[in-house]
Amino acid sequence: MKETIRAELTAAAMRSIEEVGFAATTASAIAASVGVTERTFFRYFATKEDAVLQPIEALGPAIAGELRRRPPGEAPLPALRAAFEVAVDSVAADPATMAAVMRLNRSEPALRGRHLQQQDLWVSGLAEALGDSPEIRMFCGVMMLAWETALTRCYERDDFTRAGAELDAALAELRSFVSPAG
Amino acid sequence: MKETIRAELTAAAMRSIEEVGFAATTASAIAASVGVTERTFFRYFATKEDAVLQPIEALGPAIAGELRRRPPGEAPLPALRAAFEVAVDSVAADPATMAAVMRLNRSEPALRGRHLQQQDLWVSGLAEALGDSPEIRMFCGVMMLAWETALTRCYERDDFTRAGAELDAALAELRSFVSPAG
DNA sequence: TGACTTTCTGTCAGTGGATGACAGTTCGTC
DNA sequence: GACGAACTGTCATCCACTGACAGAAAGTCA
Numbered sequence: 567m568k569e570t571i572r573a574e575l576t577a578a579a580m581r582s583i584e585e586v587g588f589a590a591t592t593a594s595a596i597a598a599s600v601g602v603t604e605r606t607f608f609r610y611f612a613t614k615e616d617a618v619l620q621p622i623e624a625l626g627p628a629i630a631g632e633l634r635r636r637p638p639g640e641a642p643l644p645a646l647r648a649a650f651e652v653a654v655d656s657v658a659a660d661p662a663t664m665a666a667v668m669r670l671n672r673s674e675p676a677l678r679g680r681h682l683q684q685q686d687l688w689v690s691g692l693a694e695a696l697g698d699s700p701e702i703r704m705f706c707g708v709m710m711l712a713w714e715t716a717l718t719r720c721y722e723r724d725d726f727t728r729a730g731a732e733l734d735a736a737l738a739e740l741r742s743f744v745s746p747a748g
Numbered sequence: 749m750k751e752t753i754r755a756e757l758t759a760a761a762m763r764s765i766e767e768v769g770f771a772a773t774t775a776s777a778i779a780a781s782v783g784v785t786e787r788t789f790f791r792y793f794a795t796k797e798d799a800v801l802q803p804i805e806a807l808g809p810a811i812a813g814e815l816r817r818r819p820p821g822e823a824p825l826p827a828l829r830a831a832f833e834v835a836v837d838s839v840a841a842d843p844a845t846m847a848a849v850m851r852l853n854r855s856e857p858a859l860r861g862r863h864l865q866q867q868d869l870w871v872s873g874l875a876e877a878l879g880d881s882p883e884i885r886m887f888c889g890v891m892m893l894a895w896e897t898a899l900t901r902c903y904e905r906d907d908f909t910r911a912g913a914e915l916d917a918a919l920a921e922l923r924s925f926v927s928p929a930g
Numbered sequence: 931t932g933a934c935t936t937t938c939t940g941t942c943a944g945t946g947g948a949t950g951a952c953a954g955t956t957c958g959t960c
Numbered sequence: 961g962a963c964g965a966a967c968t969g970t971c972a973t974c975c976a977c978t979g980a981c982a983g984a985a986a987g988t989c990a
Binding site: 678679704707714719740 | 823824861862882883885886887890893894896897900901904919922923925928
C-alpha cells in the first residue's frame with residue numbers, strides 16, 4: 567500500500583510539472599490529487615524535487631554495492647565500468663522512467679540542481695567503495711560524467727537499450743581528449 | 749557603496765554560518781547585522797546560499813571569456829587548460845576567500861548543493877564557447893573535476909599558489925586512469 | 931539652487947516549502 | 961477483542977522568497 571501511494575505521488579508530480587511547471591506545482595496540490603495530506607507528502611519525500619527523482623534514487627547505491635563486489639586489486643576503470651553495468655541494465659529494463667526524469671531535468675533547473683546533488687552523493691558512495699581520496703573521487707566523477715553523456719545520447723536517439731555501448735563510446739572519447747594525438 | 753554592502757553581507761553570512769550553522773542562520777539576521785532589511789538582502793542575492801558563493805561567482809564567466817579568446821582550431825584540452833589559467837591566477841591572488849568558501853562547502857551540504865549548480869552553469873558556459881555538444885560538455889565537465897581536485901589538494905596543503913601545478917598533476921592522473929597501463 | 935529622473939531602500943502582505951507535536955486511525959498479531 | 965506498531969490527519973510554526981507601493985538618496989540638467 568505504501569509503495570502504491572509513493573508511486574502515485576511521483577506520477578502526479580510529474581504530470582503536474584509537465585502541465586504547469588515546477589514552480590506552479592505545489593506539494594499540497596500533488597498530495598490532494600492523490601488523496602493524502604501535504605504533511606503526508608513530506609513523509610514520503612524529503613523535498614518536492616525528490617518526488618520526481620525518487621524512481622532513480624536507488625541506482626547510485628546499487629552501483630556502489632556492485633563496486634564493492636569487484637575483486638580487490640582490480641584497477642579503478644575496469645571496476646567502475648563493470649559496476650555501471652547494473653545501471654545499464656536498469657535503464658534498459660525501464661527506459662520510460664529514465665526518459666521522463668531526463669526530460670523534466672532539462673526543462674526545470676530546480677530539478678536539475680537536486681539531481682546534481684544526488685549524483686554527488688552517488689560519487690561519494692563510489693569513491694568510498696574504492697578507498698576514498700581526491701584522485702579516486704575524481705575518477706568516480708569522470709565515470710559519472712561519461713555515464714551522463716551516454717544517457718544523453720540514449721535520450722536523444724530514444725533508445726536506452728544501448729547505454730552500455732554509449733558508455734564505452736564516451737570513455738573512448740575521453741581517452742582521445744586527455745591523451746594528445748591518441 | 750553598493751559593493752560595500754554586498755561584501756558586508758557576505759562577511760556577515762560567513763561569520764554566522766561558521767558560528768551557528770547554515771540552517772540556524774536566517775537571512776533576516778544577516779541583513780539586520782549589517783543594518784539593512786531582509787528584503788534588501790534578497791535584492792543583492794537570489795538565494796541565501798548565494799551570499800556565500802558570490803565571491804567566486806565571476807570565476808566561471810571569466811574562464812569562459814578566456815576560452816573564447818583562444819585561437820580557433822586549437823584542441824579542446826590545451827584550450828581549456830590555457831583558459832583555466834585565469835582561475836589559477838584568481839585563487840593565487842586571493843587564497844583566503846577560496847579557502848573560506850571551500851571550508852563552508854564541506855561542512856554545509858546545502859551550500860555544496862548550490863555550488864554544484866553553479867559549477868554546472870560554468871560548464872555550460874565553457875561548452876558553449878567550444879561549440880556545444882554532448883562530448884564537448886563532457887570534456888568541460890572533466891576539466892572542472894580536475895580543477896576541483898586541484899583545489900582540494902591546495903586546500904589540504906594550505907597553499908593556493910600551486911593550483912596550476914596541481915591542475916596539471918590531476919590531468920596526468922586522469923590520463924593514467926582512462927588509458928590502460930599508461 | 932531647484933526641478934527631474936534614476937536608483938536604491940523600507941514597509942507590508944502574501945505564498946509556499948518544510949518541520950515538530952499530538953491525536954486518531956488502520957492493520958497485523960496474539 | 962485487546963494490544964502495539966505503523967501510518968495518517970490536524971494544527972501550529974518557521975523561514976525562504978516575491979510582488980507592490982512609497983519614500984529616500986543621489987546624480988543630471990537647466
